[in-house]
Amino acid sequence: MSATDKIVLITGANKGIGLEIAKQIASLKGHHVLIGSRDAERGVKATESLGLPNVEPLTIDVSSDESVASAAESVKSKFGRLDILINNAGVALEGYLNVPTTRTLLRETFEINVFGAAATTEAFVPLLEKSISPAPSVIFVSSDLGSLAYRADPQGLFKDVNFPVYRTSKAAMNMLALTFAQRFREKGWKVNIHNPGYTATEFNNFMGTGTVEDAAKGAVRLALLGPDGETGTYSEKEGVIPW
Ligand SMILES: NC(=O)c1ccc[n+]([C@@H]2O[C@H](COP(=O)([O-])OP(=O)(O)OC[C@H]3O[C@@H](n4cnc5c(N)ncnc54)[C@H](OP(=O)(O)O)[C@@H]3O)[C@@H](O)[C@H]2O)c1
Numbered sequence: 120m121s122a123t124d125k126i127v128l129i130t131g132a133n134k135g136i137g138l139e140i141a142k143q144i145a146s147l148k149g150h151h152v153l154i155g156s157r158d159a160e161r162g163v164k165a166t167e168s169l170g171l172p173n174v175e176p177l178t179i180d181v182s183s184d185e186s187v188a189s190a191a192e193s194v195k196s197k198f199g200r201l202d203i204l205i206n207n208a209g210v211a212l213e214g215y216l217n218v219p220t221t222r223t224l225l226r227e228t229f230e231i232n233v234f235g236a237a238a239t240t241e242a243f244v245p246l247l248e249k250s251i252s253p254a255p256s257v258i259f260v261s262s263d264l265g266s267l268a269y270r271a272d273p274q275g276l277f278k279d280v281n282f283p284v285y286r287t288s289k290a291a292m293n294m295l296a297l298t299f300a301q302r303f304r305e306k307g308w309k310v311n312i313h314n315p316g317y318t319a320t321e322f323n324n325f326m327g328t329g330t331v332e333d334a335a336k337g338a339v340r341l342a343l344l345g346p347d348g349e350t351g352t353y354s355e356k357e358g359v360i361p362w
Pocket residue numbers: 130131132133134135136137156157158161179180181182207208209210231235260261262263314315316317318319320321322323327
């Protein structure tokens with residue numbers, strides 16, 4: 120790799136939308152992509168499946184502080200910096216639309232979707248500070264199901280889709296992203312929220328209507344923003360999403 124290649128980390132990139140984001144970014148010149156995977160073997164297999172020279176696996180379980188710290192240490196010793204971080208790892212544990220909002224379900228979901236994204240971002244802040252890019256980029260892969268505006272409107276989009284725990288976790292993730300956006304605004308970082316849309320992946324037993332190719336595009340666009348690009352936004356391919 121060249122000394123000017125941007126180092127990109129995508130969490131939960133061993134399959135689904137994360138793997139496709141990795142593929143699209145790695146296909147562009149000047150990027151070295153770390154395929155984040157909580158399971159080392161799955162990370163190696165996913166990396167091999169891309170057959171590209173500028174990708175490599177990185178073991179990172181976002182629900183474990185030890186794993187996150189060890190991943191950050193490994194990136195620090197190998198590259199000394201990070202230029203683009205994509206917090207993509209996520210779960211929806213409800214399975215059914217009308218399950219009770221239990222403490223256990225909230226804890227397990229927040230552990231990955233919210234605490235995991237927060238801990239990962241914090242752990243990589245020192246390496247993003249060392250970025251060679253004038254506009255280091257952090258992307259939070261959220262969901263339109265996290266929109267308070269949609270949920271507050273009785274006739275709003277997805278009015279019949281309950282998933283209270285998942286929706287609450289993505290709304291919290293959005294606030295988390297906004298706080299990072301504000302914290303690093305003056306430094307020129309681009310911190311944005313991406314909604315991939317309802318996409319056919321294991322996440323929904325491939326019931327989603329969109330393709331991973333389409334779902335990844337917005338995240339890739341945000342990852343490549345320059346100094347004039349936006350920060351603190353919540354968007355999908357059709358444009359901005361109401362908060
Ligand atoms: N698919 C959709 O319709 C849709 C819509 C809106 C938003 N999203 C969001 O898009 C993101 C990607 O979803 P997807 O559809 O690609 O789902 P997916 O195919 O199920 O992939 C999820 C990824 O997250 C990883 N992951 C789960 N827990 C983790 C942990 N503790 N540490 C690290 N990685 C972990 C999974 O790893 P394992 O393989 O080890 O389980 C997998 O790589 C999620 O944040 C999701 O909320 C998806």
